Amino acid sequence: MIALESAGMDRSASTVALGGGGRSVKRTLEAENDAIHAHRLRKVYDDLVAVDDIDLKIAKGQLYGMIGPNGSGKTTTIKMLVGLLRLTSGKAYVLGEKVPISQNISRIGYMPQEMAIYTDLTVRENLQLFSELYSIDPKKFEGRADDLLKVIDLADRKDSLVSELSGSMRHRVSLACALVHDPEVVFLDEPTVGVDPELRVGFWKYFADLKEKGKTIVLTTHYMDEAVRCDTVGMMRAGRMIAEGSPKGLMEESGTADLESAFLTFAKKVGS
């Protein structure tokens, strides 16, 4: 118990889980070691089940890709994990802390699908604002900002107002804001949508670098050429996780040669 608490587990998480017998203890220990651990995560809006009892177990240092058609529950899942949406039921832990997390917020980064940066500030001011929100050492800020501005290819526009940027440029600023505080786990909701192919390559190189440094990345994408680069792919459909595994494993299991066909095969198997 002491060990669990000193390792960053909140009191309610350890109490609830330990109170539930042997299986719960195991789950709690796993929750502590995994970057993300969710059990029967559920979100219901009136009569619509947006996320239908999904389990997630994402080890630290993994690149996890969530795919699925529009409205399949990807964004809702991420919003619950980052604490922006209340769970209807189920439990989730991020870096061992029960969701919604209240401590160590700066260990997590989040790029929302919708734009959440300030259009009346410049690119650099946005980065600085996010950095200050997470109490990042101002001495570290300049270096990180410069690196990220290169990644998003906006170094020459750093003093431009966001309102003067194109949609894709704004999207790229949003990505940099999610990463500026060097989080351990980062949730990126469609980070490459609308981004040109050359820059997308650069983004993926950066994601690979982050992974090499032990960071955990959870992202959503509609691009199968991106999904195939993930360590694990979670296939969502109508709020359910219909298949999960390595891209190669999913293709083998479904007897297909690409992830799109694999998805269709799994979708057919679960029906409706």
Ligand SMILES: Nc1ncnc2c1ncn2[C@@H]1O[C@H](COP(=O)(O)OP(=O)(O)OP(=O)(O)O)[C@@H](O)[C@H]1O
């Ligand atoms: N605030 C809300 N109130 C009611 N229903 C909602 C709300 N937010 C999302 N939904 C519904 O929940 C379901 C899942 O939506 P979600 O945004 O998670 O899908 P998604 O997989 O991220 O889709 P996309 O690929 O279009 O981004 C959809 O049917 C959506 O209409």
Ligand SMILES: [Mg+2]
């Ligand atoms: Mg979405």
